[in-house]
Amino acid sequence: MPKRSNFTPEQASELYSCTGWGREFFSVNENGEVVVHLNDNGKKTKLSLFEVAKGMKERGFDYPLLLRFRDLLDAQIRDLNEAFISAIKDHDYKANYRGVYPIKVNQQQQVIEEVTEFGRQYHYGLEAGSKPELLLAMAYMHDPEAYIICNGYKDSEFIDLALQGSKMGLQIVIVVEMPSEIDLVIERSKALGILPILGMRVKLSSCNNSHWQHSSGENSVFGLTPEQVIGSIDRLRSVDMLHCFKLMHFHQGSQVADIREIRDAASEAMRIYVQLVNEGAPMGIIDIGGGLGVDYDGTRSTRPNSRNYGLPEYAADVVDVFKTVCEETNTTHPTIISESGRAIAAYYSVLIFNVLDVNHAVIQEGTRPSVTSMHPTLRKLMEVDDNLRADNVQECYNDANYYRKDLKAQFFYGRVTLRQHAEGNRLFKFVIKRIIDMVGAMENPPEELSEIGANLHDVYYANFSLFQSLPDSWAIDQLFPVMPIHRLTEKPTRTAVIADITCDCDGRIDTFVVDGEITKALPLHPLKDGEDYLLGVFLVGAYQETLGDLHNLLGDTHVASISVEEGKVRYLHELEGDTVADVLSYVEYEPAQVVRRFRKLAEKSVESGLISAAERKNIMSMYEESIRGYTYFES
Numbered sequence: 001m002p003k004r005s006n007f008t009p010e011q012a013s014e015l016y017s018c019t020g021w022g023r024e025f026f027s028v029n030e031n032g033e034v035v036v037h038l039n040d041n042g043k044k045t046k047l048s049l050f051e052v053a054k055g056m057k058e059r060g061f062d063y064p065l066l067l068r069f070r071d072l073l074d075a076q077i078r079d080l081n082e083a084f085i086s087a088i089k090d091h092d093y094k095a096n097y098r099g100v101y102p103i104k105v106n107q108q109q110q111v112i113e114e115v116t117e118f119g120r121q122y123h124y125g126l127e128a129g130s131k132p133e134l135l136l137a138m139a140y141m142h143d144p145e146a147y148i149i150c151n152g153y154k155d156s157e158f159i160d161l162a163l164q165g166s167k168m169g170l171q172i173v174i175v176v177e178m179p180s181e182i183d184l185v186i187e188r189s190k191a192l193g194i195l196p197i198l199g200m201r202v203k204l205s206s207c208n209n210s211h212w213q214h215s216s217g218e219n220s221v222f223g224l225t226p227e228q229v230i231g232s233i234d235r236l237r238s239v240d241m242l243h244c245f246k247l248m249h250f251h252q253g254s255q256v257a258d259i260r261e262i263r264d265a266a267s268e269a270m271r272i273y274v275q276l277v278n279e280g281a282p283m284g285i286i287d288i289g290g291g292l293g294v295d296y297d298g299t300r301s302t303r304p305n306s307r308n309y310g311l312p313e314y315a316a317d318v319v320d321v322f323k324t325v326c327e328e329t330n331t332t333h334p335t336i337i338s339e340s341g342r343a344i345a346a347y348y349s350v351l352i353f354n355v356l357d358v359n360h361a362v363i364q365e366g367t368r369p370s371v372t373s374m375h376p377t378l379r380k381l382m383e384v385d386d387n388l389r390a391d392n393v394q395e396c397y398n399d400a401n402y403y404r405k406d407l408k409a410q411f412f413y414g415r416v417t418l419r420q421h422a423e424g425n426r427l428f429k430f431v432i433k434r435i436i437d438m439v440g441a442m443e444n445p446p447e448e449l450s451e452i453g454a455n456l457h458d459v460y461y462a463n464f465s466l467f468q469s470l471p472d473s474w475a476i477d478q479l480f481p482v483m484p485i486h487r488l489t490e491k492p493t494r495t496a497v498i499a500d501i502t503c504d505c506d507g508r509i510d511t512f513v514v515d516g517e518i519t520k521a522l523p524l525h526p527l528k529d530g531e532d533y534l535l536g537v538f539l540v541g542a543y544q545e546t547l548g549d550l551h552n553l554l555g556d557t558h559v560a561s562i563s564v565e566e567g568k569v570r571y572l573h574e575l576e577g578d579t580v581a582d583v584l585s586y587v588e589y590e591p592a593q594v595v596r597r598f599r600k601l602a603e604k605s606v607e608s609g610l611i612s613a614a615e616r617k618n619i620m621s622m623y624e625e626s627i628r629g630y631t632y633f634e635s
């Protein structure tokens, strides 16, 4: 019988808030492993991420790994579309929903292929924000009932491509973001003899509180002001092209946490839309952009990394607001487009990495560290330890800090050796650990000490690069759920921040969600000799893969798409991560030339007798093998 601890999978789920952010996709099984819930021929099957990761390693793919689950992408596409279909039915709304997936959120070929294939049943389209994205959209989106929405600044080549695509039967909408684009579209349309499907992006005055609030409100960078919209309408009318103006678009910014802000923006937008109809434009389509949030911290609140609504409420509110304004103004109900990206892609990928080492904030269990050379301050620290009792714990805490500071000062003036300094540090950490344990057992600890453990955290060094795999964690303090993917029937006894293997002090994760609260450290287990300790970072499918960079020349991780068939894991689309040669070539080196340069040094070393010719051979093959190898720490 396996030994059961008093820590249950349910407690683990609560501790890491997996019950909130994991939704119906992730949970903890009775073996204490995180499982992903996948569709197996209509039946839900739970796969252990720990087993999947081990399986990858056995197949020669070392950690870190990115696991992708196309089933979760499908589930989100389905839920979003079904939410709008239900809301439209419930509100007796007289037009359709036609969502589009913004390519920039995750442009990987597997994503675009899945979005277009699975999404076809809903005529789910694509949003392109640049020429390359439009070229991609035209290659993958051939459903004449789905939309391709062209946002972003456009040159004449971009516009020509869109016009030619419409001629070929695709519903490509050119959304004007700048007043000057109107003249360019008119000119290209006349030159090619093709009428565009035209849209305009409008600026709303409604603001929101998200990190991307600068994308909303009157001061936002993108979109046309009311004067510019009216000017563009007059210009179109003057060349007899007002009949091409069919779509109004707005974008509130990403990750809008509060549903009231979504309602407010929808309401203001529909008022503008009605005015466009009154101006004589045919219209027929309203595009509400992105903004649909993801509940990264699982609290379903208005915190920046959460959202206080679900998909059904989002769809129902948008449809309700649009219908109310349309009925009031006697306006035909327009087709609704949304450009939700984050909510579609976030669940798709999970980053898995192993922990390489730990730096403990306090000495772990055991006896008092020995001291090899006695120094008066070290002796004082030992006396503090000897005298420590529950009734003088505050005094001992003060003394321990005083003597540690004293030791540091004496080291500074050359009166303490490095060895004595190190032994003093170890003694101090031991005393603090005893104080933490003592305070933890007290009903009424001294006020200053009641939080003493909370600010002392280990550093767990983990095999990944924050800059490559979680760039938003560094750039915009985005919170991602992190937790061990196994050992979850064992109570975690340490608290830690996680440092990556870049030699950059920003390369660390130090914001977590624990028990529904935002914390500076994560409860973790002590490492066991000879055993991998694997952590997962969840909900990383949106924006992370292509925003990542090559800091310290750490490249793309290995990737596998995981699905399940007849209860068995299927490893699909395994992609080897970047080799050292790959990342060198990204930064304009020629790997062969790098090897040649090193070979010169090796030969020089042989000539000067530092190494033998046989040693040169071994060193060269080691060097060349490393150039062909993975950029991360390999076990």
Ligand code: PLP
Pocket (backbone or CB within 6 Å): 102, 105, 127, 151, 251, 253, 254, 255, 289, 290, 291, 292, 339, 340, 341, 342, 343
């Ligand atoms: N549409 C536009 C114009 C955007 O700029 C963005 C991204 O910010 C999106 C859609 C996707 O937004 P989200 O990921 O919040 O759904």
